[in-house]
Amino acid sequence: MLRLLLLCGALGCGALGSAPLTFTMLQWTQVSKGSSVFWGNATLGRRLSHVLEDHNVTQVLPLEPPAAWAQQQDMVANYLSYFSGIVQVFSKERPLNYTQILHCRLGCCLFPNGTAHSFYEVYLNGTAFLTFHVPNATWKLRWPRRDPMATFAQRELMKYSETTHNLQHFLNTTCVDILRAQSPQTGKQRGRSHTPLVLGLTLGVSAVVGMAVGIFLCTGGSC
Numbered sequence: 001m002l003r004l005l006l007l008c009g010a011l012g013c014g015a016l017g018s019a020p021l022t023f024t025m026l027q028w029t030q031v032s033k034g035s036s037v038f039w040g041n042a043t044l045g046r047r048l049s050h051v052l053e054d055h056n057v058t059q060v061l062p063l064e065p066p067a068a069w070a071q072q073q074d075m076v077a078n079y080l081s082y083f084s085g086i087v088q089v090f091s092k093e094r095p096l097n098y099t100q101i102l103h104c105r106l107g108c109c110l111f112p113n114g115t116a117h118s119f120y121e122v123y124l125n126g127t128a129f130l131t132f133h134v135p136n137a138t139w140k141l142r143w144p145r146r147d148p149m150a151t152f153a154q155r156e157l158m159k160y161s162e163t164t165h166n167l168q169h170f171l172n173t174t175c176v177d178i179l180r181a182q183s184p185q186t187g188k189q190r191g192r193s194h195t196p197l198v199l200g201l202t203l204g205v206s207a208v209v210g211m212a213v214g215i216f217l218c219t220g221g222s223c
Contacts, residue, residue, distance in 0.1 A: 020110060021045050021183055022046070023107045023178055025040065025105065026041060026104070028101060033095075035088075038053075040052040044061060044182065047061060048060050055084075056077070107175060108175035108179060110183060118172055118175060118176070120171060124143075127144065129153075132171075134172055137165050139157045139158055139163075139164075141154055
């Protein structure tokens with residue numbers, strides 16, 4: 001499920017406190033005529049930590065040892081290849097003559113008082129599509145109108161633990177622990193974190209797969 005920069009204020013973190021430490025991922029997926037293109041980046045404390053270019057994700061900050069990072073790279077490549085295969089299959093059955101762009105942004109903020117805030121938002125062609133409500137691990141519709149495509153995508157995402165409880169754990173626990181390990185207040189006690197940051201990307205791709213299935217099925221009128 002990862003993608004991925006930005007200012008915390010743009011994600012609503014700034015309203016919850018001052019000077020939060022953030023981990024944010026941005027991921028774009030463009031689907032057109034049976035092919036998929038991926039790009040994005042991740043930032044940790046306003047420093048670029050990862051870059052995604054097509055099927056390759058690069059670790060900019062040395063957050064994981066080489067052997068562990070190599071495994072994570074393979075995991076991402078497999079997820080992205082799986083997604084591309086789904087797009088090719090569905091495009092043969094239901095060709096799309098226009099471009100679809102999915103944009104995911106996810107991450108967490110850690111504030112000086114120790115409180116945290118996590119988020120996951122999805123946009124389709126620049127319009128708010130879905131958001132993940134972290135406290136109860138549910139996907140909420142944000143599409144301006146209720147239609148079969150959005151409803152189907154929401155239902156698909158709610159079926160699997162990878163896109164519900166696993167995603168909730170990543171955002172509520174893994175992501176926040178990453179920030180606590182980097183925080184001047186808690187980093188010394190917790191030590192350096194080698195938690196696989198790219199896990200968020202693979203979870204993000206899982207979510208995109210679910211949405212893509214909904215988009216292709218509903219475009220063909222089979223919801």
